[in-house]
Amino acid sequence: MSAPLLTPLVVGLLIALAQAAQQDSGIVNGREAQPHSRPYMVSVQQGNEHICGGFLVSNSFVMTAAHCRERKESLTVLLGAHDISKKKKSIRVKVAKYHVYPAYDADTLENDIMLLQLKTAVQKSKEVQWIPLPKRDKDIKPKTLCSVAGWGAIKSNGAISPRLQEVNVSVVDRKLCQKIWKSPITNRMVCAGGSAGNRGFCQGDSGGPLVCKDTAVGIVSFNEAGNCNTPKKPNVYTQISKYLPWVKCIISSIKCRAEEDRLGIVGGTEAKPHSRPYMASLQEDKIHDCGGILVSEDFVLTAAHCAGQYRIVLGAHSVHSPESTQQVLGISHSYRHPKYNKKNNDLMLLKLDRKANLTSSVQVIPLLKRRPPSGKVCSTAGWGDLDDNDTVPDKLQEVNTTVLGQPDCAQRWRGRARITRSMVCATGQRQFQGFCSGDSGGPLVCDGKAAGTVSFSGQRCGDNRTPDVYMLIPRYIKWIKSILKRG
Template identity: 60%
Template structure:
């Protein structure tokens, strides 16, 4: 089921704790240019709408809610300023078949051509097996989104450190919304996290992308009372391997 971001936002006010799925980096810092060569800007009509990250020479991982059926997205790789970089067309949109509202919020964009590895462009590793990330593990998130709830987005890539939050504690914090966090990972920091425009970016722990920016508390990027939530990549390894395998088979 493919649901647009606008529809999701319309449905969410029925939750006791509202969540926002069109989620800049809050209380962060400018990343060293090209220190995260896997980062990509996902754009519609040459305008940044979401983050994403290279996981191979031909695939970008992002959030499923970044796509609206019938629209065309492009990917900008090798950018520090999202207005400058190499623009690439998307060949196929692989949306998780179980995607619905906040669940299974993951998508693979298959590029028309393979990227060439360089100092500015490279892919990042993802988990090799499904396992939990220990609570209090130091991680980071990056993006080009808003820097405050009602602020402006950043043209240059920003980053911030966050810590993994125990999944039981996260489930309890979000339980009033009936959101299950079993296929999600939660993280937070001292007023730091993501905001509008960061959706689809990676949660990186020990140089491995373990999560995809999914949703946070609506209209409260600055001081949320519940943790930021990411899609847990390791839960989707069978699906990811199936997509990769299918493409390889077609090329052979």
């Protein structure tokens, strides 16, 4: 897929390279919208020139596509406009912060979503309103009639339209879309228009909304390069419902992270009940969010990026049903590693509000004191995603994983992540085995001892091209012991 089409120079370069897809899209075979009938519409601009669409989702946030700011340029937004060539009744607001989804991939356009935090909040008026988002994660049924709008070109390689255009489009079945594109169309994308009726978007309006029943369900992401008029492939949008926890987090202005950072098990099997009595489930509102391990009677070790108002459940095999073996405890204090910074030093100790009662189902795990050698077969466990598709299990899952040397791991990541000496990498014994959404903070276990804690992985769970990465516990023994002694 191509880089963003933000200037004529880039357009010419991409055409010369015959890329397969294009972004920053507008409206084809549509009509001029009734002035201010879509008061949520936003023109995202650089140097007072329209580059992308967007839409207002609160009084302080605009949602758009992540690829609309590939070059880290300063942007402004124009609100309340119908004709963006005129300043009448429109409001220009500076962007204070850019919240790009942490797992956004510019090459594949996965997770192509960004929230722009406005420098000043806006007031509702006839011309300025925000649009509702989905209330829960649910796919849009194929053939559903929706609409898309923007100020983009009305034909391939055409100029942008100064007045807002709109067009109705039908949702395309995802499996059919995947077959036509012959490239990854993930469950976080939705297809509509394009080859289905020769209607849709073109250069100039990436980031605009796909609207179904007055709700924004998608974000314009990419289409077939150089062929807006008679495309042979459906248009592709980012599906908003897949990102609701992250969106809520950002808009609420609380410390949060992407659900991609909450990792679990892919390609494994159900563990024997209570065979891993050190496992902890970190739950928010009684819903499992992260994993952890009991390292003393009153401390759980987990990942620093696990941020929530948690309760700790020990002695669980099922996280959905009460069990007589379960113990539910609170947290009296959290100790993040003092040098934690995103993927570095991703460790946290949670002081429990009381000591756990040690039983056959609740036990402390010993910590490994030396780095496990390359080729060592270990294991990991958790209650996370089973198949990289938001399928969350009830029962604890486990999978064997083989330790990689640091140089090999770094080479496979190819600079996309810095692999330090404080990390240990491992891969499944076959492709697509490892951890995934739902179990950050869980353990890498070697010879019955905790060697690491789940930290981060690549775009696809369990892909050995981007090995799973754990924080290497032996590198942190001194820090762990100092906190346990203080506690």
